[in-house]
Amino acid sequence: MAFPTHIVAVGGIVEDEQGNILLVKTRDGGWVFPGGQVEVGENLMDALCREIKEESGIDTTVSHLIGVYSNTGIHKWYDGVTEVPTKLMLDFVCKPVGGQLSISDETTDSGWVSKEKVLDFIAAPAIRTRFQVYLDFDGATAYMEYVSKPEFEIKHRTGISPR
Template sequence: MGKRIDYYDDPQAPDANSLVPSVNVFVVNERDEVLMIRRTDNDNWAAPGGAVDLGESVPQAAVRETVEETGVTCEITGIVGIYSDPKHIIYYTSDGEARQEFSMVFTARPVSGEPRTSNESKEVVWVPKAELSGSGYRMDRSMRRRVDQFLAEGPTHIG
C-alpha cells in the first residue's frame, strides 16, 4: 500500500495534477463523542471520509465512506464547511496523484453498526470532544483545522 503525504505551502510539494471532490464526516454519538480513525496510509488521526464517486450525491458519499472506514452507518445532520485551499497538496505515492484539497465536511449521528477497522483505518474509536482539542491525537494541519472549526463553531444545520 502506498503512502499519503500532505504538503502545505511547501516549495517541495509536487504540482497538483488532480482535483477530486471529497468528504469528511464528524459522527457524534449520544455521549457527545466523535468517531475518529487512525489512517493506514499516514498513521494520522482523521474524521472518516474520502472521494465522491460518479453516480452518488455528496451526502451518499459521506455515509458510504463512513461505513467503509468505520463500520458505522450514519445520518448527515449538518455541514461544518468546505475546504479548498490550493496550497494544500495531497500526494499519493502509489500512483503519483498530487491532489489539490477540495473537501466538504459534515456532521452526522450514528444510526447502526459498531466501530471496526478497514484497509483504510487501523484504529476506529469514539473520542470525547474535550480530548480532540488537545495534542493527544496527531493529525495533519488541514484535519486539525477542520476539527478545531467543528469544536469551536459547530455545524450549520441543513435540511
C-alpha cells in the same frame, strides 16, 4: 488552457449522544475523522455515509454542513510523478444510527473519543484546523483555503453566515 480537475471529498464529524466523536486511525496518516473522495455519479451524502461505514463500521445520517475547504497546493502524489489537483472538501456533522466499530483496508483502528480529547489524537494540521471549526461552529459555515505542502498554511478564511 487545461480542463479544470478537482478532487471532491467529504468528511464526517460523527458525534454520539454522549458527546463522543468517531475517529479512525489511517494506515499512513494517523487519527482523523472519517471521510474520503466522492465517486463519479455519487451524491455527497451517499459518499459520506459510505466512507464512514467503510472506514469505521458505523452507520450514520448526515445532519448539516459546517465547512468548505480548498487545498490549492500542488504537490506530487505518492508515486512522485502525478500532480495532485486542487482538492475541495466539505465537512458535515453526522449522527450514528447503528453499526459496530471495525477497521478496513484504509484503517487500523476506530473508536469514540470525548470531544475534549480529540485534538490530543489528531496530529495533521489540516485535520486539526477543520476539527477546530467544528468546535467553534456557531451556525456560520466556514470557508478556508489552505495548502498542506510543503508546510500547512492557511491562505484565506471566512465564515458564511446563515440567512
